[in-house]
Amino acid sequence: MTAFANLELRIYWMTLFVSLPAGGVLNTFPTETACREQWIAVRWPSGVRCDKCRSDSVIWMDERDTYRCRDCRRQFSPTTGTILHRSRLPIRTWFRTAEHLIRKIAPRTDLAVPSDRVIGATVGVDHTTAKPMRKTILTDLAPGGCGLFREAICQRPVGPPIDVATNADLHLDWLLSQIDVLDFPSTRLS
Numbered sequence: 639m640t641a642f643a644n645l646e647l648r649i650y651w652m653t654l655f656v657s658l659p660a661g662g663v664l665n666t667f668p669t670e671t672a673c674r675e676q677w678i679a680v681r682w683p684s685g686v687r688c689d690k691c692r693s694d695s696v697i698w699m700d701e702r703d704t705y706r707c708r709d710c711r712r713q714f715s716p717t718t719g720t721i722l723h724r725s726r727l728p729i730r731t732w733f734r735t736a737e738h739l740i741r742k743i744a745p746r747t748d749l750a751v752p753s754d755r756v757i758g759a760t761v762g763v764d765h766t767t768a769k770p771m772r773k774t775i776l777t778d779l780a781p782g783g784c785g786l787f788r789e790a791i792c793q794r795p796v797g798p799p800i801d802v803a804t805n806a807d808l809h810l811d812w813l814l815s816q817i818d819v820l821d822f823p824s825t826r827l828s
């Protein structure tokens with residue numbers, strides 16, 4: 639990796655960091671329902687559609703946590719066919735894990751990823767569960783990844799001064815300086 643690519647990558651990760659919600663993911667999305675609604679809004683920004691026939695004539699079946707398509711009768715959940723397909727973990731645990739990874743990785747000069755044990759201990763899952771979660775989230779968050787987590791939890795607008803935004807070194811310095819300016823009260827990591 640060239641030094642320039644690394645600088646760009648660090649800017650990319652720090653931009654994710656400073657665009658995390660001020661109160662932390664757990665406060666911003668206090669329930670699993672809130673997380674699910676956010677996932678749905680990000681996955682279907684123009685409204686829910688059947689993943690088989692593309693019909694928008696779908697109904698939510700509360701008792702089964704799934705949609706049913708009125709046209710082709712297919713049943714599907716908000717996570718069907720996405721990176722969270724068949725996951726049994728709450729979406730909230732995924733959001734929290736993505737937040738943890740961004741906060742830990744972004745400020746580091748080498749962008750090192752925390753170990754599966756650290757990830758697991760932080761978000762309350764076994765390290766063998768943390769391993770595939772880490773892979774899924776990092777694939778999604780990477781530049782060019784599908785970006786569902788990025789869309790879901792990195793919502794705060796980030797606006798460096800224009801003279802800073804056009805200079806990569808200054809841009810990174812500005813982003814790093816925002817760690818102390820922005821307050822993340824509930825989930826501040828040591």
Ligand SMILES: [Zn+2]
Nearest residue numbers: 688691707710
């Ligand atoms: Zn359908």
